[in-house]
Amino acid sequence: MYYSRKIPSAAKEDLLCASASIFGPGSHTSLQSPPAAKDRCRLEKFRLGALVSVDTRDFEEFCDFAAGWDIDHQLIGRTRPRMTVAGLIAPGLQLALVEQAAPYSSQGQNPTGMISVAVSLDQRRPMIHRGHSLDQLQVAITRTGEGFELLNRVGAQHFLVSFSQARLEQYAVDVWHDSRLRLRFPDLAHRMRYIEACETILNDVQKQPALLADARAVALLEEKLVENLLLHGYADSTDTNYPSRYHVARRAYRYLLDHLEEVVSIRDLCAVTGASYMTLERGFRETYGMAPQAYIKALRLSRARKELLHPALTTTVTDVALHWGFIELGRFSVQYRQRFGESPSETLRKARGDRWRVVGD
Numbered sequence: 001m002y003y004s005r006k007i008p009s010a011a012k013e014d015l016l017c018a019s020a021s022i023f024g025p026g027s028h029t030s031l032q033s034p035p036a037a038k039d040r041c042r043l044e045k046f047r048l049g050a051l052v053s054v055d056t057r058d059f060e061e062f063c064d065f066a067a068g069w070d071i072d073h074q075l076i077g078r079t080r081p082r083m084t085v086a087g088l089i090a091p092g093l094q095l096a097l098v099e100q101a102a103p104y105s106s107q108g109q110n111p112t113g114m115i116s117v118a119v120s121l122d123q124r125r126p127m128i129h130r131g132h133s134l135d136q137l138q139v140a141i142t143r144t145g146e147g148f149e150l151l152n153r154v155g156a157q158h159f160l161v162s163f164s165q166a167r168l169e170q171y172a173v174d175v176w177h178d179s180r181l182r183l184r185f186p187d188l189a190h191r192m193r194y195i196e197a198c199e200t201i202l203n204d205v206q207k208q209p210a211l212l213a214d215a216r217a218v219a220l221l222e223e224k225l226v227e228n229l230l231l232h233g234y235a236d237s238t239d240t241n242y243p244s245r246y247h248v249a250r251r252a253y254r255y256l257l258d259h260l261e262e263v264v265s266i267r268d269l270c271a272v273t274g275a276s277y278m279t280l281e282r283g284f285r286e287t288y289g290m291a292p293q294a295y296i297k298a299l300r301l302s303r304a305r306k307e308l309l310h311p312a313l314t315t316t317v318t319d320v321a322l323h324w325g326f327i328e329l330g331r332f333s334v335q336y337r338q339r340f341g342e343s344p345s346e347t348l349r350k351a352r353g354d355r356w357r358v359v360g361d
Contacts, residue, residue, distance in 0.1 A: 046212035049090035057082050060309050068111030074298040076103035076289045088205045092164040093222045095202055099157040105289040106150045116142045116162040125154045131246030131287040137185040151289045159198045171226050183233040190232040197228035245283030248275040263325055300324040301339050308347040317344045
């Protein structure tokens, strides 16, 4: 069965139970990807997992397919976004090919109990992870509880694979006698073999989706991916102490999340981090792709949109704007339209399906 557009909550609950909280991604030249004519999202469920296909310009819709993930996503500039995803979901495993056409900054947490590994496929669009620009041999690794900060200044195309953390660490002990998982490809040939393994597995499941109904097949898929990652990578002993600007930016970012409903000032951030504004701003630009002021505004716009997309009976545009710190409603509407391509009232009206009268707009 296919579900178009938003996945019903009941279907999401079924998927969460089946997949133990996993995510999927998409769009590659040789892989089956959805047409670009209009937003299209679908989910094909099986006994032990699902195939996911997403083609959308709406990040909130994109997030509907990100079970278990906590993501803050900010566009850089005014380029119209487009996100395509092709992926598979199974217990203890997720494999996804993701492409985002617009420059963006993305932060958050990966699913509990998982280790997530991202490998860029296009070196013309390098990935910046936690303030550090990754070269062709490096991978971005996120463990449960660490949080991730990705920055792609010209969009991105990458494979994202998430494994059971306990299983991957045990496999690393067996293979490397070390569970620390400091991965780095020894050369481009090893990197290409890993990418080809990801592509092959995804293609195989797309052609034979019934594999996701067979427990043995699912176990083999996980085994093959774990093996390819660890055998084509090696324990990277490179010092990972990034410049202190990254730590300043991250501390400020965490403070923003913890105090999002307050009117946080740059002075507050400097006081919390103990850094000068120059250090704070440079760290923010390196890690998140924008100045802290711009980031604060973008974060609040995203939170306002999320509230408008999931309104209560009494929700109004005025209340939402004030709740997220936008005092001047006209400016809020202009900034909102520039960011999301529609007015706040349009978002609220669509979310309600024209069933309720929009109050206070």
